[in-house]
Amino acid sequence: xxxxxxxxxxxxxxxxxxxxxxxxxxxxxxxxxxxxxxxxxxxxxxxxxxxxxxxxxxxxxxxxxxxxxxxxxxxxxxxxxxxxxxxxxxxxxxxxxxxxxxxxxxxxxxxxxxxxxxxxxxxxxxxxxxxxxxxxxxxxxxxxxxxxxxxxxxxxxxxxxxxxxxxxxxxxxxxxxxxxxxxxxxxxxxxxxxxxxxxxxxxxxxxxxxxxxxxxxxxxxxxxxxxxxxxxxxxxxxxxxxxxxxxxxxxxxxxxxxxxxxxxxxxxxxxxxxxxxxxxxxxxxxxxxxxxxxxxxxxxxxxxxxxxxxxxxxxxxxxxxxxxxxxxxxxxxxxxxxxxxxxxxxxxxxxxxxxxxxxxxxxxxxxxxxxxxxxxxxxxxxxxxxxxxxxxxxxxxxxxxxxxxxxxxxxxxxxxxxxxxxxxxxxxxxxxxxxxxxxxxxxxxxxxxxxxxxxxxxxxxxxxxxxxxxxxxxxxxxxxxxxxxxxxxxxxxxxxxxxxxxxxxxxxxxxxxxxxxxxxxxxxxxxxxxxxxxxxxxxxxxxxxxxxxxxxxxxxxx
Amino acid sequence: xxxxxxxxxxxxxxxxxxxxxxxxxxxxxxxxxxxxxxxxxxxxxxxxxxxxx
Numbered sequence: 001x002x003x004x005x006x007x008x009x010x011x012x013x014x015x016x017x018x019x020x021x022x023x024x025x026x027x028x029x030x031x032x033x034x035x036x037x038x039x040x041x042x043x044x045x046x047x048x049x050x051x052x053x054x055x056x057x058x059x060x061x062x063x064x065x066x067x068x069x070x071x072x073x074x075x076x077x078x079x080x081x082x083x084x085x086x087x088x089x090x091x092x093x094x095x096x097x098x099x100x101x102x103x104x105x106x107x108x109x110x111x112x113x114x115x116x117x118x119x120x121x122x123x124x125x126x127x128x129x130x131x132x133x134x135x136x137x138x139x140x141x142x143x144x145x146x147x148x149x150x151x152x153x154x155x156x157x158x159x160x161x162x163x164x165x166x167x168x169x170x171x172x173x174x175x176x177x178x179x180x181x182x183x184x185x186x187x188x189x190x191x192x193x194x195x196x197x198x199x200x201x202x203x204x205x206x207x208x209x210x211x212x213x214x215x216x217x218x219x220x221x222x223x224x225x226x227x228x229x230x231x232x233x234x235x236x237x238x239x240x241x242x243x244x245x246x247x248x249x250x251x252x253x254x255x256x257x258x259x260x261x262x263x264x265x266x267x268x269x270x271x272x273x274x275x276x277x278x279x280x281x282x283x284x285x286x287x288x289x290x291x292x293x294x295x296x297x298x299x300x301x302x303x304x305x306x307x308x309x310x311x312x313x314x315x316x317x318x319x320x321x322x323x324x325x326x327x328x329x330x331x332x333x334x335x336x337x338x339x340x341x342x343x344x345x346x347x348x349x350x351x352x353x354x355x356x357x358x359x360x361x362x363x364x365x366x367x368x369x370x371x372x373x374x375x376x377x378x379x380x381x382x383x384x385x386x387x388x389x390x391x392x393x394x395x396x397x398x399x400x401x402x403x404x405x406x407x408x409x410x411x412x413x414x415x416x417x418x419x420x421x422x423x424x425x426x427x428x429x430x431x432x433x434x435x436x437x438x439x440x441x442x443x444x445x446x447x448x449x450x451x452x453x454x455x456x457x458x459x460x461x462x463x464x465x466x467x468x469x470x471x472x473x474x475x476x477x478x479x480x481x482x483x484x485x486x487x488x489x490x491x492x493x494x495x496x497x498x499x500x501x502x503x504x505x506x507x508x509x510x511x512x513x514x515x516x517x518x519x520x521x522x523x524x525x526x527x528x529x530x531x532x533x534x535x536x537x538x539x540x541x542x543x544x545x546x547x548x549x550x551x552x553x554x555x556x557x558x
Numbered sequence: 559x560x561x562x563x564x565x566x567x568x569x570x571x572x573x574x575x576x577x578x579x580x581x582x583x584x585x586x587x588x589x590x591x592x593x594x595x596x597x598x599x600x601x602x603x604x605x606x607x608x609x610x611x
Contacts, residue, residue, distance in 0.1 A: 197589070224600045265578075271588040276591075287603065
């Protein structure tokens with residue numbers, strides 16, 4: 001049992017903060033931001049190389065940078081931050097001590113050592129196998145070893161989270177059901193267990209293959225199990241960033257979900273079906289049946305999409321209900337106009353919500369439909385889609401909540417407030433451009449993971465339309481804008497944590513403790529949200545059927 | 559802390575609420591569902607592919 005001296009009371013939220021949990025949240029969040037900076041730099045190099053007029057890197061460096069970019073941002077940045085979110089959503093929001101802090105520190109060091117070892121392997125140049133590391137491409141053994149260590153560490157962190165839930169229940173630090181933000185974190189943790197198990201199942205034999213103890217890894221088997229990790233790891237992100245949306249809405253505006261039960265049901269859809277979307281990477285594989293493909297994508301995945309659409313309505317709906325309760329009742333959208341757009345936590349969260357739905361969500365359904373997937377499978381449309389989910393959705397949401405974690409957990413004022421104010425807009429606009437222009441290039445057939453779309457010195461050449469080159473140039477410009485937004489984020493956050501003025505008393509947060517409470521807004525008077533949802537559905541249906549029209553033109557019936 | 563969802567002693571907790579309040583049952587379902595429908599089903603299809611001669 002932890003002693004009273006191991007806790008402090010947060011003056012803003014009134015929550016008990018366990019010092020061990022606080023230190024671990026800080027450590028994981030700081031390392032996450034460092035990997036975001038490194039991975040973001042590699043991403044900028046990749047984008048500037050694919051901008052044909054710049055063509056920054058030679059081929060070997062391009063594939064090295066692409067591998068490092070994928071690992072550092074898709075795994076290291078996001079999983080470190082997610083572990084911080086798990087500890088925050090359990091120990092802090094449930095008012096209890098963190099289970100086994102020593103195990104949590106072991107998890108942290110394993111993840112850090114694993115991430116560093118994998119980075120060293122990539123930078124040595126012999127492991128440019130890209131994020132997917134498809135066999136028979138072989139990386140250096142310590143590349144796989146680094147990934148395995150990282151995964152074991154993350155699994156230990158998830159175990160600490162579940163242990164903390166048990167402690168909170170036994171010590172009765174909360175009553176009734178878990179708060180919604182914690183429930184969202186439970187969803188992320190459950191998906192993490194399947195993700196890491198899939199990674200272990202495939203990466204351990206691949207490591208043994210790399211040192212010569214296993215003679216052969218079947219390529220299709222590798223792809224199947226690897227995507228159980230590779231795509232599901234992005235589903236951890238979705239669950240975590242949706243939990244972060246609810247947390248920011250509650251902290252900044254005191255927003256309660258429209259209906260706790262419906263939001264929890266939406267998370268249940270994630271738990272049961274979201275990981276099955278991994279199958280969309282295998283829709284062009286001849287060895288798997290149409291039944292397996294269609295069930296896992298078009299049937300089961302749509303139930304998870306239903307979950308996302310529920311969150312897409314209830315998060316803005318909860319904000320509208322909270323704003324109307326504060327008196328912003330004029331017309332359909334006064335609640336939205338009067339929202340705190342100058343607060344980077346709110347603006348980042350709302351931009352993340354809109355871009356995740358309109359860009360990442362709709363394009364994900366298109367990619368997950370077997371028939372229309374063939375038009376853009378393995379083209380730049382795929383990274384266009386996942387930059388809409390993982391960067392516009394997850395990264396922007398995590399950046400947004402960092403602006404609250406700095407005063408609440410690090411107890412420092414955010415420095416350079418004017419820069420912080422514009423940062424989500426700059427980063428968000430840049431990522432919007434990256435996603436849209438990559439999807440545009442993919443629609444024109446431009447292959448992903450390809451160093452030179454001019455096919456110079458290639459035995460067989462192909463001429464892309466000029467519009468494809470324009471798309472790649474606009475993608476490069478957007479990447480510069482996003483990188484500038486990312487750099488501002490790093491400067492503001494690192495500056496605030498190291499040199500920010502100490503926060504002594506309460507900070508100005510309307511919601512405060514609402515984030516740790518179970519309960520619904522108890523109103524359905526959200527006409528503005530209903531209009532936004534109608535606009536979303538119209539865009540969704542139009543874009544979906546436009547792609548079927550494209551398909552009919554690809555193979556016309558005569 | 560208030561607990562608006564806490565049922566009275568004599569009130570039966572609905573099945574869905576008991577399910578959603580049990581993180582370890584959810585953990586089992588969340589691992590079993592993709593393990594069966596995606597991984598095991600997929601592996602069974604792959605191992606049935608005839609080996610080239």
